[in-house]
Amino acid sequence: xxxxxxxxxxxxxxxxxxxxxxxxxxxxxxxxxxxxxxxxxxxxxxxxxxxxxxxxxxxxxxxxxxxxxxxxxxxxxxxxxxxxxxxxxxxxxxxxxxxxxxxxxxxxxxxxxxxxxxxxxxxxxxxxxxxxxxxxxxxxxxxxxxxxxxxxxxxxxxxxxxxxxxxxxxxxxxxxxxxxxxxxxx
Amino acid sequence: xxxxxxxxxxxxxxxxxxxxxxxxxxxxxxxxxxxxxxxxxxxxxxxxxxxxxxxxxxxxxxxxxxxxxxxxxxxxxxxxxxxxxxxxxxxxxxxxxxxxxxxxxxxxxxxxxxxxxxxxxxxxxxxxxxxxxxxxxxxxxxxxxxxxxxxxxxxxxxxxxxxxxxxxxxxxxxxxxxxxxxxxxxxxxxxxxxxxxxxxxxxxxxxxxxxxxxxxxxxxxxxxxxxxxxxxxxxxxxxxxxxxxxxxxxxxxxxxxxxxxxxxxxxxxxxxxxxxxxxxxxxxxxxxxxxxxxxxxxxxxxxxxxxxxxxxxxxxxxxxxxxxxxxxxxxxxxxxxxxxxxxxxxxxxxxxxxxxxxxxxxxxxxxxxxxxxxxxxxxxxxxxxxxxxxxxxxxxxxxxxxxxxxxxxxxxxxxxxxxxxxxxxxxxxxxxxxxxxxxxxxxxxxxxxxxxxxxxxxxxxxxxxxxxxxxxxxxxxxxxxxxxxxxxxxxxxxxxxxxxxxxxxxxxxxxx
Numbered sequence: 241x242x243x244x245x246x247x248x249x250x251x252x253x254x255x256x257x258x259x260x261x262x263x264x265x266x267x268x269x270x271x272x273x274x275x276x277x278x279x280x281x282x283x284x285x286x287x288x289x290x291x292x293x294x295x296x297x298x299x300x301x302x303x304x305x306x307x308x309x310x311x312x313x314x315x316x317x318x319x320x321x322x323x324x325x326x327x328x329x330x331x332x333x334x335x336x337x338x339x340x341x342x343x344x345x346x347x348x349x350x351x352x353x354x355x356x357x358x359x360x361x362x363x364x365x366x367x368x369x370x371x372x373x374x375x376x377x378x379x380x381x382x383x384x385x386x387x388x389x390x391x392x393x394x395x396x397x398x399x400x401x402x403x404x405x406x407x408x409x410x411x412x413x414x415x416x417x418x419x420x421x422x423x424x425x426x
Numbered sequence: 427x428x429x430x431x432x433x434x435x436x437x438x439x440x441x442x443x444x445x446x447x448x449x450x451x452x453x454x455x456x457x458x459x460x461x462x463x464x465x466x467x468x469x470x471x472x473x474x475x476x477x478x479x480x481x482x483x484x485x486x487x488x489x490x491x492x493x494x495x496x497x498x499x500x501x502x503x504x505x506x507x508x509x510x511x512x513x514x515x516x517x518x519x520x521x522x523x524x525x526x527x528x529x530x531x532x533x534x535x536x537x538x539x540x541x542x543x544x545x546x547x548x549x550x551x552x553x554x555x556x557x558x559x560x561x562x563x564x565x566x567x568x569x570x571x572x573x574x575x576x577x578x579x580x581x582x583x584x585x586x587x588x589x590x591x592x593x594x595x596x597x598x599x600x601x602x603x604x605x606x607x608x609x610x611x612x613x614x615x616x617x618x619x620x621x622x623x624x625x626x627x628x629x630x631x632x633x634x635x636x637x638x639x640x641x642x643x644x645x646x647x648x649x650x651x652x653x654x655x656x657x658x659x660x661x662x663x664x665x666x667x668x669x670x671x672x673x674x675x676x677x678x679x680x681x682x683x684x685x686x687x688x689x690x691x692x693x694x695x696x697x698x699x700x701x702x703x704x705x706x707x708x709x710x711x712x713x714x715x716x717x718x719x720x721x722x723x724x725x726x727x728x729x730x731x732x733x734x735x736x737x738x739x740x741x742x743x744x745x746x747x748x749x750x751x752x753x754x755x756x757x758x759x760x761x762x763x764x765x766x767x768x769x770x771x772x773x774x775x776x777x778x779x780x781x782x783x784x785x786x787x788x789x790x791x792x793x794x795x796x797x798x799x800x801x802x803x804x805x806x807x808x809x810x811x812x813x814x815x816x817x818x819x820x821x822x823x824x825x826x827x828x829x830x831x832x833x834x835x836x837x838x839x840x841x842x843x844x845x846x847x848x849x850x851x852x853x854x855x856x857x858x859x860x861x862x863x864x865x866x867x868x869x870x871x872x873x874x875x876x877x878x879x880x881x882x883x884x885x886x887x888x889x890x891x892x893x894x895x896x897x898x899x900x901x902x903x904x905x906x907x908x909x910x911x912x913x914x915x916x917x918x919x920x921x922x923x924x925x926x927x928x929x930x931x932x933x934x935x936x937x938x
Contacts, residue, residue: 261856269855273598280605283620290615298880301617304873308605315598318910322594342651349650350847352819353643357826357843362836371823378819382650386815409820417827422481426830426839 263323263330270320277312280305345385352378362426367418371410376403430782434556437782441790446489450787453490454794455802457497461504462809463817464511464649468498468697468754469641469863473634474824476761477831484765489787491761495754496548496737496791499697500799503540503730505810507533516697516736519705519729526721534803538668539723540730541799543679546672547731548792550683551690551738556785558691562746563781566771569747571882572889575875576899578868581693581749582861583903588695590858593910599852600861606631607869614877626837633760635829635838636845636866640859641753642825643846646818648853666800675727678708682731689732690739696752696860697733697740704732738788745769745781748871753863760867764832 284306289297352374360370379402384394417423441450453475460471472491479487502513507524520540527536569577582604586596609620610630621627672679682704689700708728709718718725740751741758748770750756759769767777774781798806829842849859883889891900908914 261854265855280620287619288617290617293615295615296881298885299614299877301612301615301619304869304876305605305608305619307876308601308608311601312598312605315594315601319594319598346647346651349647353646353822354843356822357839361826361839362830367827375819375823378822379816382815382819383813405816405820409823413823413827417478417831421478423477423827423831424834425827426834426836 263326263328266323267320267328270316270323273316273319274313277309277314277316280309280312282309284309348381352381366414367425368407368410368414371413372403372406375406375409378402379405430556430560433779433782434785437779437786438789440485440783441489441786446486446790449486449490450493450790451794451797453493454497454791454798457494457499458501458795458798458802458806459809460494461498461501461513461517462806463812463821464505464509464513466821467514467641467645468495468502468516469637469757470645470825470828471495471498472754472757472761473638473642474828476634476757476764477828479761480764480831484762484767485783485787487765488758488762488767488784489790491758492741492784492787493791493794495758496544496734496788496795497798498754499733499737500540500544500795501806503544504537504803504807507536507540508807509810514697516701516733517729518698519701519733520726522719523722523725523729526719527723527726530721532721534666535668536726537799537803538666539671539726541796542668542672543727543730544734545792545796545799546669546679547683547686547735548737548788548795550680551687551735552785552788552792554687555738555742555788556782558687559742559746559781559785560774562742563771563774566747567775569771569895570893571875571879572893573895573899574871575879575890576896576903577693577747577749578872578875580899580903581868582865582872583906584692585695585864586858586861587906588692588699589860590856592856595855595857596861597907599857599859600865603862603865603867604869604872605865606636606862607866608873613870613874626835629833631841631845631866632832632838633866634757634832635842637753637757637863638825638828639842639845640849640863642828643822643842644849644853644859646822646825647846647850649814650818671723671727675724677711678724678728679731681707681711682728683735686732686735687739687742690736690741690751691743693743693749693751693864697736697754700736700739701729701733704728741784741788745773745784747771750864750867753860756863756867 284302287300287302287305289295289300289302356370356374360373361367365373376399380394380399383398387394414425418425441447456475457468457471460466461468471494475491475494476487479490482490499514499516502517503520503524505511505513506517506520507528510521510525512518512521524536524540527533582600583597586598586600587593588596590596607630609627611617611628612619618628682700685704685707686700689695689703690697692699705718705725705728708724709715712718712722712724714722714724736751740755743749743751744755744759746769748759748768750759762769767773767780825842825846826839829838830836832838849862853859879890880887890896909918
């Protein structure tokens with residue numbers, strides 16, 4: 241028996257974000273897999289076979305990636321055929337308003353995380369300060385939509401609490417990792 | 427045999443000191459706390475602690491990691507019971523009956539059952555770990571390049587087949603993991619593959635940042651994408667472990683322990699498989715099937731014992747074969763390598779004492795969860811009241827540190843972010859991360875084994891299909907994949923059906 245053959249709402253939510261995967265999404269995914277497999281196969285075929293070093297032809301570096309590229313193309317084709325056979329419009333019904341709100345929320349989280357991980361950290365700013373800036377911005381940004389939905393407004397107190405939490409988090413992480421456990425921080 | 431017992435005794439004595447006990451309790455406490463927080467997995471906890479303990483002695487670091495592994499899975503049951511959200515994927519099976527008990531005002535009893543079930547099943551798993559690992563390692567000494575090739579392929583295929591509900595997507599993720607492992611310098615000639623002249627990629631994609639991305643950052647995105655804050659059920663009754671119920675439901679405990687360990691032995695399957703299979707077996711054997719999902723003690727006991735027994739089960743192939751049984755054990759294996767201990771068939775020769783040390787560490791973890799189950803249930807529940815909008819940004823800080831600390835490269839943070847975003851969207855489309863992780867871990871082994879095997883056989887693929895162990899692995903792998911083809915599946919069904927009807931006729935005629 242498969243571990244996942246039991247219907248559990250929580251498991252489904254965790255795995256698929258609470259939404260059934262549409263046939264169209266599966267088909268588009270399959271095309272992406274086939275393209276990736278093809279790109280890997282081409283990359284493997286054109287890869288240096290180290291003939292100048294007189295290596296055994298059975299040990300050329302592109303052998304395994306090439307086989308994996310072929311495997312991806314076969315599996316991708318099977319996925320494409322399956323999603324086509326089951327119908328591209330299957331399970332595609334979504335509430336567009338809810339979806340837009342979710343995407344907006346997701347975009348906000350991504351912008352916050354990518355700004356911290358890609359720009360703030362490791363570019364001259366001390367880690368504790370970068371952490372303080374990130375946490376004190378992230379908490380009000382993430383709580384804002386929830387509060388608006390509940391008919392409440394963001395208060396100065398929330399912003400001040402967020403700043404304190406940010407300072408504490410950055411300080412404690414720096415202290416514990418860098419000073420106590422001697423782990424190098426970005 | 428006697429030498430093994432002596433080494434086991436030596437291992438237990440080695441951990442009977444204040445430092446080890448404090449490390450063990452600390453690891454378990456961190457694990458339980460992380461397990462209580464929905465969305466944070468055992469993989470993330472072990473990955474973050476690996477970076478934190480990088481300067482520790484090998485045995486101390488692995489002790490903390492094993493205790494946190496056991497603690498996380500145990501802690502996850504509380505969230506399942508009180509919030510109806512599994513703290514980790516392995517606790518999903520505990521949600522239905524555990525939360526139903528909580529709604530009836532028996533939350534403390536449910537937690538007590540989880541504690542006693544976790545303790546008993548980990549004890550059973552520890553016994554299997556001590557006895558099976560040396561035997562399996564002895565068999566694995568006979569493995570050559572051909573066997574390792576099939577073992578790696580078998581692991582990725584089985585993981586893809588069993589984890590999730592779509593084998594095709596599981597295999598695709600396994601293939602992706604195997605491919606990502608090929609990026610960087612190859613293992614035989616140090617030739618750059620798919621690096622596009624980028625020197626940072628020559629070292630390959632490191633395992634810890636990839637896992638932190640796939641299980642940490644992706645979880646943060648998943649958690650924050652769901653705006654609903656769940657309500658905690660109040661707990662009024664006693665949370666003391668219920669060992670009387672362990673005795674009462676001993677067939678369930680024993681059956682689930684065996685299932686947990688056996689599923690643990692399967693590469694890359696994960697702890698949730700042990701829980702679900704134990705739950706299904708308990709339901710099939712129970713006289714009160716209708717109570718399952720409505721607060722069945724039998725169901726909760728089966729789910730909790732199944733997932734906890736699978737932890738030592740996952741460590742067995744990790745130590746004996748160098749093939750991790752689950753994503754958390756993959757990080758554990760990476761941590762062992764970081765600390766200079768190479769898991770695999772040579773371990774019983776190079777570090778024979780270490781296997782018994784791991785047995786002692788798991789025993790210490792088991793005792794730690796019992797202590798916290800007795801004394802620290804209510805204070806630890808406070809962590810579940812912290813809002814996700816506060817917790818998740820802090821967890822992201824830890825993910826960034828965890829990705830960076832291993833090699834002090836900013837590139838690892840970018841890998842973590844890229845893999846995390848990719849994992850988030852792939853999960854939303856029904857793709858599982860466990861086969862990807864296993865592919866990432868086994869990619870190097872698969873590549874080297876194939877090329878070495880081909881050199882040894884001078885280009886012939888016959889030895890890959892004619893050696894006894896290869897035949898077994900190849901048959902199971904190919905059979906599993908062929909089952910996806912409807913015509914083959916129907917043929918297998920009709921054959922097994924025909925055999926079943928012949929057997930039942932024979933039995934009836936004998937009985938008559």
